[in-house]
Amino acid sequence: MRSGLTEFEAVLAVARLGSFRAAAAEMEMSTSALSQSVASLEARLGTRLFHRTTRSVRLTEAGERFVAELAPAVAGIRDAVDRAGEEATTPSGTLRLNSSTGAARWLMLPLLIPYLERYPNVHLDLVTEERMIDIVREGFDAGFRTVDTVPGDMIAVPLGPPIRFAVVGSPAYFRAHGRPKTPADLAGHRCIRARMPAGHIYHWEFERHGEAISIDVEGQLTLGQPDLMREAARAGLGLTYLTEFNIAEDLAAGTLERVLDDWTPPFDRLCLYYPGRRHVPAALRALIDLIRETG
Known part of the structure; x- marks a missing residue:
């Protein structure tokens, strides 16, 4: 069964305010549109949620049970949407990185420690190993390797001077x-x-x-x-x-x-590399910005 969140919020607003008109004003909808939204949901559920008269609106017995179960679910959805929006703009959560041991040692003091100090809500999970891996298949957000070893379908962000x-x-x-x-x-x-x-x-x-x-x-x-x-x-x-x-x-x-x-002249530079995708996590975007900021 497909139900829109707007219909759920309309039911909750009417139940809380006891009025279709007041609920419509709160949701910035017309009264007729909100009434139709509630009626459509009732039709799909096959049950009446409200007793309506010209003077009052009150929940039916089925409506009371429905609202009691619906309210916390909708609140959870709202919280999830808010958190997703915050994570899209505010660096937080876990950032998983893969690196060679030497590169990790070299980057810790000038890059990774300042990054963690700047973004205290980020948990950095750094795995070090010498073998090259498929960072997408193994669940990493990005990796550190020399430019010449980075797969061609990855985006590379060079950092530091050429390696000798x-x-x-x-x-x-x-x-x-x-x-x-x-x-x-x-x-x-x-x-x-x-x-x-x-x-x-x-x-x-x-x-x-x-x-x-x-x-x-x-x-x-x-x-x-x-x-x-x-x-x-x-x-x-x-x-x-x-x-x-x-x-x-x-x-x-x-x-x-x-x-x-x-x-032993300089060879390739070290780089951060990550999959080319439309939405880069805020925690990774912040690390990329810090690399470019520090040169």
Whole structure:
């Protein structure tokens, strides 16, 4: 059975005010239109809701039962509509984001913490993993990845400067084994190899003066997590190849040192990406605006 909310509100207004004319004025309708709306609902229900005379209007027994059950339902609908309208304009609710671990670490202080401070009614659910996923299928509102890995059907919002990779090792490793001067020198060094989420071994990429080199380095340790690669390098097990935002704290503290700097130019930028759709949640729109505001 199809019933319009206007008909329900008309019944409730007449029951509360005891007058079709007063109810029509409250709802900004003509008396005849409101009367017809109530009559149409009665016809579909197959029962009379009001006793009408020229002097008074009162609920029938069936009308009293109907109004008692209808009033809280309509109030709930009104509240749901109001909340939906507020959420469309006011950042609130849960924002689910997917990111690599390194990107999340890099973004936490300059972007995500200020975002949460600005929008206290937003709950941020940040899931970190190295594998690329279908964020729509797995229920995320958006993700953070490098521009070159974002699917073509997504909207990408670049943030921050271009990303650089770095070859790093511990001071103890360099004291024991020396420092490579060119990528070719890596053949004489122990390297910590990276297994990508898809399963293949990552080849370290270098470029200088237009010369591009890709090297499948050798080493006794292969890992699939940047955090583990960083820990192994700190322990002196070999050289590793990671993004700057994965090892920024170590470089600043001196627990890792960089080599082959002139062979690792900037590559792609990090970006927020999300599905191209008509209605972007207010919480996500606020994050996009903050990214653009902070550059």
